[in-house]
Amino acid sequence: MTQQGVRWTADQVLALAPDAASRKAGSKLGAAGPWSEAGSADEGTVWGLCKGSGNKPYQTVIDIADASGPAYKCSCPSRKFPCKHALGLLLLWAGEDGTVPSAAEPPDWAEQWIKGRRQRAEEKRTAGASASSPASADPEAARRRAERRAVRVTAGATELEQRLTDLLRGGLAGAEQAGYGLWEETAARMVDAQAPGLAARVRELGAIPASGPGWPVRLLEECALLHLLDQGWLRREGLPGGLADTVRSRIGLPASADGPPVRDRWLVLAQYDTADVKLTTRRIWLHGADSGRTALLLSYGAAGRAPELTLPVGLALEAELTAYPGAGQLRAALGEQFAPPAPASIRPPGMTTAEATDRYGDALRDDPWLDSVPVTLDRVIPAPDGDSWQLADADADTALPLTPAARARPGLWRLVALSGGAPVKVFGECGHRGFTPLTAWPEGSGEAVRLC
Template identity: 55%
Template sequence: MSVTSNEARWTAEHVLALAPDAASRKAAAGLSSPALWSGAGASAGAVWGECGGSGGTAYRTSVDLAGPAFSCSCPSRKSPCKHALGLLLLWTSGPEAVPDAEPPAESAAARPATGRQRAEQQEKQATAPADPAAARRRAERRSARVAAGAAELRARLADRLRTGLAGEEHTGYAAWDDVAARMVDAQAPGLAALVRELAAEPASGPGWPGRLLERYALLDLLASAYGRIDGLPAPLAATVRARVGFTMESAEVLRGPRVGDRWLVLGVRESADDRLTTRRLWLRGTTTGRTALLLSFGRPGLAPDLALPTGHTVEADLAYHPGVRPLRAVLGAGHPPPVAPPPAEAVPPGVSVDGALAEYGAALAEEPWLESWPVVLAAVVPVPTEQGWRLVEADGCEAIPVQRRGTTSVPGLWRLAAVSGGRPVTVFGECGHSGFNPVTVWDAAGTATGLCP
């Protein structure tokens, strides 16, 4: 379908596809009446308005169509909320419902700092001249601090090994707290996080010394790799830097090569802690076959702005973060709203259990710190057993255990079983050393169902 603008592609179907759940779709339909909105207007790339709420409070809502990104003064934690969806439904009904207008100052100020504005800022930063000498001096100072921290970490690990692992049963987190703090001081937040994970590894139960020694080895390998980072191949050096805690601004990533494609949204998973809500969104190029991971972040208790519905496609340019196995990517500016996929693209092609393990093994051989790799399993049946859930191939020859650590939930597993109904289905998820963590399932009709809470 050929179009000349993002706005030309929006329909009620596109809007409802963005809804996080069925309840939001139903509520949005009830909020799409012009009588409920005041001050509604639209301009190039944005829609805004005020909707009367409970207790006489008017909720100010705006949508940046380029993201799409959403802003609403209502207390809902959903993104997009029912007001944003209702406003978009009203807008798609025609210009008589939401006329073209100049946005009021408060609407422009409240507009999300994502979507079109942030993408345009990133594009400008990607082409803006920089001070290479100052940047080089800052990088050299930090690199020296991180190198010193990595060397100290290796010494601490060696000391603990010399005294023996038996003492880990009684030390717990406190023994590593000062080490993690030292890594933070050395500007190596990635090493600090891994040290805290090391302290959280239970020093009890069957095989705990082996698990602990494995974490020791991987942490020592990472610190050692950073100590000789100048001699590593560029992709591996980029991976080590990212694992240690160096970050790249989106604008810097966008200076690199881009991959244009029609991207199928494989799945979405959210996680939250006291400081941050993180949304992980996986895409697969329908032409290139490449997989990409988009990360977006929100304040505690609030969902991130980036919202793309699972099972739909979006045409966009992506720029990948450098590494031995490029996966994380940045979405370029000006991408259109999601478009429902034709039947031929509804279900992504998958691999067997052996194929999934081979993909993870190949990725692990190049990046030993990987805990999982995104794969699509074809023709598997979810089966609950006394040893836990398993995904069994249709012929019963191979199976893979479902990972119960992390974010795999019991309701999600039963939802997977309900969609399957004992028949083979296609499942997307993360394959790792602890098993398979399912994210999305497709039924025989090509309908995608998210499994994450």
Template identity: 75%
Template sequence: MTQQGVRWTADQVLALAPDASSRKAGSRLGGAGPWSQTGSSGEGAVWGLCKGSGSKPYQTVIDVADAAGPAYKCSCPSRKFPCKHALGLLLLWAGPGGTAGPESSADAVPDGAPPPDWARQWLDSRRARAETKRSPSAAPERTAADPEAARKRAERRAERVTAGATELERRLADLLRGGLATAEQSGYGLWEETAARMVDAQAPGLAARVRELGAIPSSGSGWPARLLEECALLHLLASGWLHRDRLPAPLAATVRSRVGLPAPARGAPVRDVWQVLAQYDTADSKLTTRRVWVYGERSGRTALLLSYGAAGRAPALSLPVGLALDAELVPYAADPAAQGLRADLGEQFSAPAPATGRPPGLTPAAATARYGEALRDDPWVDTWPTTLARVIPVPAHASAPDSSTGFGSGSGSGAEWQLADADGDSALPISPSAASRSGLWRLVALSGGAPLTVFGECGHQGFTPLAAWADGSTETVRL
């Protein structure tokens, strides 16, 4: 809350929910009925007491001005963050359109009240810890590294990775020699055992790609072709490592990064007003990964923030879509695989506020060309952040691939919708995974046949829409 009365929208609040059940339970607590002693302050705090099943109400307080996204404290026993009480309180506090909403909402969570003692203690404690971390005196003393010891460690690890890549090449050759049908018969155990060997070889990048292969057999029509494509990319990566001394320096650096060797060096912090374009989670049995895309209003730079959480727990970083924050991002300048995209959130200079603009966009043809350039620099890139301008979601027809994009609109990709250029004849197919989500219908409803600006990820299966803006509007619609 950078100014008195500025509040989030209900969509921005619900985007913070760790899962669908929390979203549903929080929505039920978004009315004034169970709440008492609620309030909010200009310092970015919201608090209240929620009546539960026990004799004492739950004490809930939220710091919406935290640099890494909202922080929560609730006396309930839930292990989810945010819990349903925090979501309900934020919904009660939120106003439509990102401004102070109807009078009933402002009355339910009044502005300007001093926090009660239990809320103030928690707020003061966490902000004192944040100041301590920012203090130069809090920086740990670093001992001088031994260059010779570091060189020897790097050589030993390179030898292990080389042994792992050599074994992986043999296993891929055995698979192709025996036929892809054997992958379906062997089950996932074959891939998990191979991935474990890559972990032993200290090549986590190879291990992650091997595990992805295990999910392809028997995954639906056309799985042998998809498996062959992924095996080819994995072979290209292993072969690139084994012959890295013959590669141009930039490509060799990309291979090292994709194999999993660390790139610890960072670039200089970039201060800007960063607009939060999209946020979504992917999860496996061990880890939840949160991807947050942001756009710098002054620099015109798109950046990716990654955050991780143990299985079943939401990652710590949470930035509501449609807000903007004046902050520094620290780029991973030495990570070629990130292609200048990945960054960490640094110091924040104000609380998040509703965004007042949107990123400029490309035509579908120009977006495809840009994705091709990214693949040229990094053949293993999965998706590329793209904003499309003046496109209309329309059903795709079963036809030959669009000559202006190179993507198949109805053959092979399984896409049933596409984003067509309102002023030209090019189009991008919407990826099958996106076409099966409810967000597609929000996109179609928002358009109503009129042009939109759409942000998403462009990949080899098509375009995945993540956020959209109606023509002439700056309100971000999360898809």
């Protein structure tokens, strides 16, 4: 965005939409008709006036250079971020037809918001640096809080071990008759014990009985993993440091990014949201062009609201990432950003389907509770496999089945259409349930295509 000749694609803009309705409404506003006094500036801002149902047009301004992704301000009454007007303005800007010219100065109403936002961001950054300094911290108080929480978690883990013992002693068939209520009660006890990771896994256990053919096997597998996590916590003093950090993370204890900052040009591989009744979680996968590292950014929003951090797929940003502790953990925190996100021709290196399964197997040594690992498959072809689908290696007699969730998404047909029977490069998550494709690139040149 620092170079006005480089614009986003329409697909990258629409990836910012909080829901399908906003995507549709924003697309209708991506034409010049309702807009006036639109403009953009080299430092990464776009503004314009959009005619609405009233006499006064809506004032819309977007800061694309914000370190945590685009920031928006619109005088419309919508509570969605971005609203349809912001999406429409970005689509208009992405059109590269001169409708949104480069202007020397934004209007007063836009400039006031831009300056105020950046000043608050700088104050927040300065305050955060001050709060994290050793002089302002009370390590003794923090140690006492950690000890008290560890005692509660230990009590919860011990109680959960007894619950699992009772389940296995009585037989798995009894789990179907007991119903979900007992599991929810156990999960609530884990919340009281300040072990949200245990609570989440208990709720997953409660959903398995009577969930379809083979549920007793799945229940036994998940019970074994939960028992392993319990024992990992109860015997954490004897674990290697990295594995102990992983156990703490899986239990749900808070941790801070403490690794050395890695500056790189990070390609946005994928972004998708998952939601429950209380929280929306956004996962953003990044690939470092120079370091070759894959990193995961997590951000959260209240139920029904999109998280603030937004990085459209196919863009790259020059920034620092700091890793979180834990063996095999890929989560990182986004630090200082040196340039706003911009389109890039970077592609991650790929591997075969056999190498992908080997990578997942290796990762389980560091984190036995890992559902999947991020991998990029080179030269694979989507193909039907009976009632299911798989990604077949174009150069070897191997294939990866798609997960049930992937088979139910519209992105599968987008992938099939992109391939047309020819090999494609696909990024996704590979685990014990199969492969979930998230982004694809056609052979040769071509833009990234979102599949989720």
